[in-house]
Amino acid sequence: MDVLVIAVPFIAWSYSLGEVMNIRQIQEARELYGIDDWGGGYFSIDDQGFVVCHPTGEEHLSVPLPDVVAACKARSHNSPIILRFPQVIESQLERMHKSFRTAIGDSGFKGRHMGVFPFKVNQRREFIDAIVSAGQAMDYGLEVGSKTEFIAALSYTLPEKALMICNGFKDSEFIELGFAASAMGKNVVVVVEGPDELQLILDLAEKNRHCPEIGLRVRLYSKGSGKWEKSSGESSKFGLTTTEVMRCLQMLQAANLGERLSMLHFHIGSQITEIKRFKNALKEASRVYAKVVKTGFTPKYLNIGGGVGVDYDGSKTSFHSSANYSLQEFANDAVYVLGEVCTNENVPHPTIVTESGRVIAAYHSVVVTDIREVQGADSLEPLHEPLTEGQMVPVENLTHKGLKELRYILDNMNRKNYNEYYHDAIEYQEELFTLFNLGYLQLAERALSEELFYRICRKALYFASFHRHQSEEFDNLQKLMVSKYLANFSIFQSIPDSWAIDQLFPVMPLSRHDEKPTHKATIVDITCDSDGCLTTFIDRSDVKTTLDLHAPSEQPYYIGFFLTGAYQESLANEHNLFGAIHEAEIRLNDDGNWEIVKLTSGDPICELLESRNYSMNEIYEKYQMQLGRAVSSNLLTAEESNEILENLIKFSKGYPYLKGQI
Template sequence: MIKNVIQESRDLYGIDDWGSGYFGISEQGTVEVYPFGNKQVAIDLAKIVDHATEIKVKTPFILRFPQILDTQLTRIQNAFRGAMEEFKYDGELRAVFPFKVNQRKEFIDDLVSSGKKHIYGLEVGTKPELFAALAYDIHPEALFVCNGFKDSHFIELAFDAKKMGKNVVLVIEGTDELKFIINHAKKVGFCVDIGLRAKLYSKGSGMWEKSGGIGSKFGLNSVEMIEALYLLEEAGLKEKLVMIHYHIGSQITEIKKVKSAMKEAARVYAKILKSGFNLRYLNIGGGIGVDYDGSKTSFYVSHNYTIQEFANDVIYIIQDVCKSENCKTPHIVSESGRAVAAYHAVLITDVREVEKTGGDLEEWKISPTDHRILGDMINSLSYMNGKNFVEYFHDALQYRDELFTLFSLGYLEIEERAKAEVIYYALCKKALNFYRNSGMQLEEFDELEKNQFGKYMANFSMFQSIPDTLGIDQLFPVMPITRLNERTDHHGVIMDLTCDSDGCLDKFVDKRDVKHSLALHIPKSNESYYIGFFLVGAYQEALGNNHNLFGAVNELVVRINHDGKISSIEEVKGEDIGEILRIMNYKDEEIISSYEMQLKRNVAAGIIDSQECERILKKVKDFFNEYPYLVRKSTLEIVG
């Protein structure tokens, strides 16, 4: 029986589909992590969370698994190299990681370490990113690809990087940039390698489709491309043009879009190469998707191809075009970052309060003195059946509106209003049960169902930890990490701590559709109930903001040996209240001085004594070091 329940949980949350071999459910009903992409090494997520509690790491926190990062990076590298071997491709892979996907030092440190064996490089798009990236001593043949708009300082730093022995390529976004590079090269007597970003006619698919096409923000159109080639030739720098680059968007959902863009880009490469330029690289940009919902479809949070299929199509098409043009094949540069980073991080938090709709009818009995409409509602509840539930539901709506009007006019007591709510929700629940079994499709009942879920208040900020859910309706897999050997008929939405109505998660992944509630247990009063947000390793930390002054969360970097033993768990503290306030230009000494002035004024007025003044001042100074999220409580509050 328990095995059946566990399999039901696997199906309910879809973990075997979106987990990509990195996550599953144990026979004990807890989420397991498979850091090497197979079940030979399994780590119980709940035990890591228990360890975090023991060492007093407060929720919310991110768990990082560097081995997942290394495994995923190797999977992608092997897919391309496997395709090159299969098609006897005469070129190499020189992949780079886009810094913008996750700039956290802890992450980049592990990425660079894992990437050395693959001659893995870095891609940057701003001066701060280039400045940080150049501090890493990566493989001398690995690339530093510089995209984005550039000023003189950016370009001069890239020239200095070449003097440091870095393999830098400045990708041109406009001819004015190129003119500055040419002039600077004349001034210093040498030039860095140069790439041209092509603005393709082809587009990607999904949320970032506008990244490609002739109306896209970046890249050179055909006229600008010819002008750039002329400028390089005139300056005697034809041999410095080494790369053609394009990018049609992140999270590409359809493989046919990849094929179309690849044919066009390969043709651009071949034509320019044959005109006498020294091209060595074709940069295919990023875009390998992550299957967030496990559906393996062209839905915007999924993709309809495997990584191996992606690699096979890229290699085959480039080779085919180059063969038809009778020119050498290029080294392939891939800038995919989402597919590399997403899986390695899990956000963990705990539920602090559950607000349930309605209440227990037995505890809210109707008395003879209550308004007669309450009695009519009870009768409706008794007589409702599968044939009349729509009519009786409409009656319930009318009763509810009449009672709230009576309350507003002063003809109803607060206790009667509460009873009305309890009966109304009981009527809704009964009507929904009949509706689900009726085979009918009624919009009002579909809307009603969305409003019947419990509200689970969790200790985190969506704005800080999963901002893409608010900005682009991104869906992340979410599920409890324990009690998966217990069935539950409770469903809920997840509310965060922010004082913002947008801070409510009410869309969840599903293979067939988007769910508007999540199956959750009613937490037990004597134990914490933890929820995991999965595949959050790409973009979320870079995009997170300090809405309501909630800062970056705590982290635990979990290192696991091939024998399945945890070699170390490193704690990285999140931002405390003082750090967040300083970001907003508050000064510690000014805050303390203001508190001190107000407290001493109250001492002088005899409101408090000097001892109490000192106690509060000490607490104020200590508060700067406090974690901004809720402290752990010994018992859970269930309201409703």
């Protein structure tokens, strides 16, 4: 008998203890920051401990973010900077389209799916260019909500069948733009928000033969969920009531333009967290569609709006920063519900139109900033380093009883007595504070009391952390004691939703994931506004009030704010005159290498000032005049004055953010 011998090569897997520890630490970091849960397959931590982007969604093709930041820095574009990955947009469009293709293929639904991207979600030219180019093969179109967006959108050559949908409140000019679009051969649908808008269309149609197709935005009773719940339901500011729908249908019939009605539309708000809400809305909208068809109209599109949620915290729940469904589930439900109602009502299956913005755009960009300073720089463990010489006063030499007691408490606090000793320390500290106000304590003694009390708090927190259920008192103390990491950016400019509506974004360092983070931190920005801080962070089961970060070191420390590609730039504001930040567009090539294909500089100071009606020439003239006066009164030499002027001009052309560490 022949024996088949398979030679198994012996592979010597030998890891040093250090390497094993690193691997374990990196795995811990993945879990701590939840990156595999919220990353959508686009972000992960590699085996070096670096955050990487997989622009095509393929795990083996990655771009290490710290390398990109270094490459931008080498080309004089320091942080803060937005890293953009246009291939992520392509991939998201494809995922959306594929979900519907699969759902339609599996269900026998007779209609098709067509997507449009809502301009307002990211109006940057490069972004819309990427959408239009990636959408060619899928007949992807655009949605606009204002004349400005419409005028920009009209310049794009979309695929012949792709839709251009006009939402929002309209005047006669907006309507005229719709007619112009139709005359230009666009597949344009003007969705009316009220009978008055329809009247404007009908009036113009009498004089102009290029009447666009018409849509009606229907106000549903069904509500969305999450932060935008109020934008839907009976009291929503958008859409036609049933009575108004009926009136519009009569108006269309009377004008003999019934065949122009091609779309019914609804949108129940952004970031829908519960799939159930979508299903309810779809059931209602499908019935409205079927009934309109049964009255003799032939709308071919049912536009189900946007609203697909992004799972910002990775919890896959109905929490406001999450979504309890996948793209595929959403598509399956849309196709199933609509198909069932139409079949029941014996009306044709329409084309399903989606206007998703957030889920298409969010993943493609990361805001990166450097940490400039750490306040309360120590980790939350008892300090082991000795008090400084000045503070190392022997107990017997301490002048005030309160100081002696604080010193005693610090030296003798332990796991059993920390609670009681901590309360005593609060009393002594209050006493010392009163003594200082009455003039009995010197500044150095006040400084010593602060240092002792700070160390006592840290020690108490350390002992409290051994208890599984920390008391509220120590919970609050922990919040007070966190380290504040000063990040070189403006929350109002780069993640305005975090300030305006408490939107949570995943935040994490870009490197050092082979090291255990030692600090419980909050983030403060460089604006002079106390609202410019981040004190809530994502967590799979709750919201965290601190972020785990590493101890400051000599090396620059970069943190990333992820999933910021939707709405953030359009809503950005220039609080403190911090303007748009630098941007880098990164592409992965076929050979697996990546390159920065475009670097765009952020707003220089002079442009920000000009946007507020300052004339830079006038400013420079005024500088010159004042410096001239200083020279005349011998406060400055002519040379000094020239040097100051040159610097003022140079700085005014620079970046308003803190200059990068070299």
